[in-house]
Amino acid sequence: MSTTLPPAGPAAWTTDPYARALSRGRGPLFLRRKDGWLLPLDVERWCAEADAADLSALRRSEGPVIDIGCGPGRLVAALAARGHRALGIDVSEAAIGRTQRIGGPALRRSVFEPLPGEGRWGTALLIDGNIGIGGDPQALLRRVGAVLAPGGLLITEAAPHEVDEQVQVRLDDGRGPAGAPHFLWARAGVSALLRYARSEDWEPVDQWEADGRPFLALRRARTVRTTSQSADTANSAAVISSQFPRNLSGDIPLAGS
Known part of the structure; x- marks a missing residue:
């Protein structure tokens, strides 16, 4: 497994197939592996309001929440409401635009770039398969640990099957040959996700299933702090002042909402 942060592949999510799907609020949209295998993406659910399964995750949130890979924003909007x-x-301009239009504060940014409030978020969300961002779940979990406050909570959704793979894929909307670039993606079922989590000092604190979707809540050990995390936290005030959306304060509380 890589010991460095992988590229998040933002160019892939700024291509027309994804923007077209979000503008319509529906698919078809797939992740296509190089061998032709297709993973359907549930655009209709992403563009709808948060459902009961989503709310089962949001109810467990603690303190201020950062939704990593927020897509069209149903979770952020539900929290804000x-x-x-x-x-x-999110790295997609179309996703950020839609999130903001439905009332969700959002910023166009990769999780692997500097973020507002690093080291002070109470909860991070990796829902809708976003544990796959960057193609390396272990490195992503390490990065999320730097974004959260010590003892912070990660709520993540696992693949519905016992799978553990890191592959190259591209976005495909079924319109024939496309120029969308390939990028690294991962899928991890519950067992694989737990294994990655424990290797990065995350403690499983809850596990449940809602509407066939498996979720895990993981807590970062309070004593685990990496060099990069300490540096990011020290610089967070400057990051906040320059990058936080204007309707959000840079002084992020760790308790309450």
């Missing part, structure tokens, strides 16, 4: 401090990040 309930008065919860939340921010969505």
